[in-house]
Structure formats: structure tokens, C-alpha cells
Amino acid sequence: MNIGETLLRLEALSGYSSGGSAPRIKLDANENLFLPREAMLGYLREAVESSDPRLYPATESEELQTAIAKRLGVDADQVVIGGGGDQLINLLVTSLTRPGEGLLSLTPTFSMYKVAASIRGVESQDCPLAPDLTLDPSRLLAAVAGNTRMIEIVNPNNPTGVQFEEGAVKKVVQGFEGPVLVDEAYADYGRYSLVGCCSGLENLMILRTFSKAYGLAGMRLGYLVAGPRLASALRGVQDLYPASSVSIRMGLRMMRETHVVDEAVSRLKKERSRLASELSQIPGVVMIPSDANFVTFKTQAEAASIQAKLSAEGVSVRLVRGIPGLGDCLRVTVAPRPLMAEFLTRLRGALG
């Protein structure tokens, strides 16, 4: 294959569109605005003091493994440190699937899974959610094809915000012979986590991130939890240095500030209820009850046009297409009251 053909192949794979300019009120990326910037900067200033940018990360990575394990109540050898959710998704797709094999997803799901599969020539296999947006384990397991190598379930799901029934997720893990990834990026905002089940289910992998409840989206830090043997095998294929030493130290710092994290989660949940009640009072709005740090809803007017109107007012929300039973919707990050108040005002204006 010459370089011209290579270029055509690469260009066909392109998964990302460029960002554009920054909105005034950014409610499209589920960042954590309940943790005050000044407090976070304070932690970061301290994390920096113990860093040496000249040296590759060393023992701080194992310290973080231990701190995470302690917080979750698992063993340290069940934890695999990574450089943000995307890095870990790439690692799993790369090391657990091969071109021509399939990655089965309950759709719609976090877009990165399709991108990671497509760049690697892995087949994305979809099992569309039923209109009630819950997980039917037998339906998902029935969608397993001969070449399906891995199943991924985002739980709570993105973009719906629904956390599936715990028993239903476990049934999928028990009913599939290969690895099952449960992406718990939003689990801190939900009702439960499956991390405690990893030691008993050797094909279960849980992905967690510091980008949401821990407020470190800019730091690119995440981790996997799995049974000791699977976790050890995954550490064996993980990069030597997947995360910055400053990021790791900042992760360690946040593990010492879990009361601050928990308190911010609790404030978000209150604001989520209030937002839900206000949204439901807007005529024509249909809202999906959320277990995440965002709320997805349908408006009577076309979602894309409302998104554009909000954007013109400096408010960015995410357009999510093709939610079963609803069609195109908007997804808005739950943020502190002043931002929600302005969002609601602009939304009412856009709906006119």
C-alpha cells in the first residue's frame, strides 16, 4: 500500500471534528463546576511542589493504585492506572480485539467506542436500547455474534443518563464468555457501582475516570478495576507512563479530599432534581430521569435548531441523535444554580 492509499485509508477513519471557539457557558462536556476552581488550583499548586517535571513518573503511580483501592474497598492489584478514559478505551480495544472481530455496544453509547473500534478495523456491533431505555440482558446477549469479542456497557449510560438495574448488568457479565467492560465514568452520580463484583467475575472490567466527580478533566487520568489476574495482564500491556506525574499527584491529592468530592456530588444531585422539576414544567419538554451529572431531554421544536439558538446566546449543550422512543435530544451538564438559571432562561427564550 503506497502513501496515497494510506492517506485515503486514514482520512476515511477520521473520528474527530475540531472544537471551534469556547462558549460563554459550557454545558456540553459534563465537566464538574461544583468543585470551585480556586480550591482545585490550591490542590494543584501543592501537587506541583512535590513534582519533578524532568523525571518520568515513578512510584507515585503505585501510590495512586493503593489510594484508589482503599477508597473503593478492593485490592491494589485490581487497579490499572491510565491516562484518561480515552487512553484506556484505546488500550482495551487494541489489546482485547483484532480487526474483523466485534465490539458489541448497547446503543446509543459514548461515541469514543465506535471511533476506537473503527480506527482499529474492529467491527462495531449495535444492540439498540429499547424505548424504555433500560437494559434487557437477554436481548443484549442475543445480539452476540460469532465474532463478538467484547461487550461494553456505559453505566450510567451516556447520553441517556440512565443507570441500568444492577442485576441486569451482572446477567450480561455472567452470560458472556469474553470480557465485558462496564464504563462507570458517571457512577459517582448513580445509585451503585460494580467495582465490588470484580473479584468474583473474572471477565468484568470497570472503567473509571477522574474527569467527572473528581473534577480533573484537564489532567487526563483514569483507571480500570478488574479481577487480580485480568488487571495484572492489562497492566502488562499498558504503557509504562500513560499519565503525567503531576496528574497522578493531583489524583492522589483528590483521594485525600474525598469529602470535598462527595459534598460536590451531593450538591449536584440536589441541583439535578431542581433542574428536572423545572425542565418538566416547560411545555413539550420530555426529560429522561438521570443518574449522571447531565440531563437529556427532548423539546417540541427540533433539537438541532434549539442547540443553535442556545449557542448563539453563548450556551453550549450537546445534541444527541436517535434516542430510542424520543429521537433527537439535547444533553445539558448539571452545573451550579446561577448557570442553570441562565440556561433555563435561554432555553425558554429559544423555545419561544
Next chain:
Amino acid sequence: MNIGETLLRLEALSGYSSGGSAPRIKLDANENLFLPREAMLGYLREAVESSDPRLYPATESEELQTAIAKRLGVDADQVVIGGGGDQLINLLVTSLTRPGEGLLSLTPTFSMYKVAASIRGVESQDCPLAPDLTLDPSRLLAAVAGNTRMIEIVNPNNPTGVQFEEGAVKKVVQGFEGPVLVDEAYADYGRYSLVGCCSGLENLMILRTFSKAYGLAGMRLGYLVAGPRLASALRGVQDLYPASSVSIRMGLRMMRETHVVDEAVSRLKKERSRLASELSQIPGVVMIPSDANFVTFKTQAEAASIQAKLSAEGVSVRLVRGIPGLGDCLRVTVAPRPLMAEFLTRLRGALG
């Protein structure tokens, strides 16, 4: 494939061994000790002040692209930002090769290439260096097999430290129809760079890192330079956020401190000469003249035993096996004089 088979497959791929405890004098990872830690911390403190750890990296990545392009004298659209050399190597192997296809390397080379290929089921194809350790383009091109999809050349080479002739590297790029990656991690310590050739050679990709001359090994930051079309296609498959926002801001800061970087490179080169002259006076030592920030040499006594003796004294150096014409050697990072003086004392003791 069930989870037991999956585990066996993963375990067979394992590319990394765990680190062990930190040595007193660390001369095994080619970190930059010529940039004083206090100065680097000062830059990092400032970089932090403009960061918001809660938010995903935004426009700072494009600013860095522009600053790098300006420094190198290329166009900003020729630059692809990444999260350290490993992240970029993974990206290239993933997006440019498929299982069963081949990645051809001049060996010995940086170990990460074999690891990245093996995890993806890509065939590592070796063209061993001739005993004079130079690049013979026709010999390398003769090693191209029917399934060879990419060639990689580390230049200056790691672990030899030799920078190949510019014309020889270009002949490889011109003689191969697919993509050629030239890894210039150490080029700041060498005699030339090929970045200026990318606009004219559409199959050439240059990998550069902030980990060496720019002193940011801990920050996980690197980039690719290529022709505009190839660079754009690679940005299309790159992760949205491959590097931490603090790392990107720190990269930007170092781009404003290029005089400090250049001055440290110049001091390293002086120290490298001095080290070379001292090493060559030790009976039985054979040294490879280096264009990098390390020196690789052979001792009369077995390399592994000398490494162990140095390690017992708290001095870590890298054991490199199977250098053509020399066999097993030791690789030592060039560091400021007090560290080199102690290294030489301990080495003489170990050989004594």
C-alpha cells in the same frame, strides 16, 4: 474466545516489567538533569496558574501547535500534538498497520516499537545494523517484505546514540512507498533534523518529544511533524485530548524558554565530550561516539555484572544487549559533572 483464553493471550503480550525501587543516581532513562529542577518548578508553577483542572484541554493545544511550528520553521498544520512518544507510537502503529502486516525496524532500536507492534498482532521485522552501526539505505530497503507497511528509524538511534547520515535516511524515505517514521527524540543533541523535509516528502513522519531536551519526561508530551495532508489525517485519528492541559501549558512555556533549553543542550554536549574522553581512558572500554544525551559503551567485564555492581552502589545504568560488533553494552545518561564524576568513580571501582 472465552475469558481464560483471553487472559492467556493478554499475558503472552505483556511488554513491560515493573520498576523496582528508585536509585540514588539515576542514569538509565535519559532524563534531562542539565535543566535545574528549581527553574523547571518555577515554570510549572506559572503554567498551573493559567490552568483549570476541571475543564478538558481547549485552545491551548492549538497554541502549542503554532508555537512548535514557529520554532521548527514549519506550518502549524504540519504538527500533531500527542501525549508523549509512547502515545504517538501507539497511535501510528494502530492507525497505519493491521495485524499480519509488518513494521520494519533497523535493530537494535527503541524497545517500545516491538512492544506496540506485538500488542496489536503486527509483525516486527528486523534489519540488524551493520557492525559499523551506520545506516545502509539499500540494505534496509532490501529488507522490505511484501507485507511491510511502515518503516521506523530512530535517529539519533537509541541505544547506540549514532545519528545516521542525512542522505541515507532520505534515501529510505524516498525508496519506500509507505509511511516512514523517523523518531527524533534525541535530535536536539545531534547534528541535524529532518523536520524541514516533511513538506517535500509526503510519506515522512517525524516524532519528537518534550521528554529529553525540553526536560518534561514527567509531563507526557510529544508531537509529530509531517506533510500537511498526512498530519491532518493523523490529527483525525488522534484522541481528542491526548495530553493534560497542564502539560500543554508547560510545553508552551518551554517554547518561550528555548534559550534555556539550547544552553542546557550545549552544556550537555561539552559534558558528553568530557565523559567520552574519560571513558576512553579506561582500559578495555570501547565507546560508541554519541549524537544523543547518552553514551553507550562496552567494558571488558560482562556488562550485566558491571550494571549489577553499579546498582549496588546506587547508580543505575541501562543494559543494552546485542549491539552488532560489540555485544552487550551499558548505556549511561549524560548528566552534570558531579554525577558523571561519581559515575566514573563507581565504574572504575566496579571494573577494578
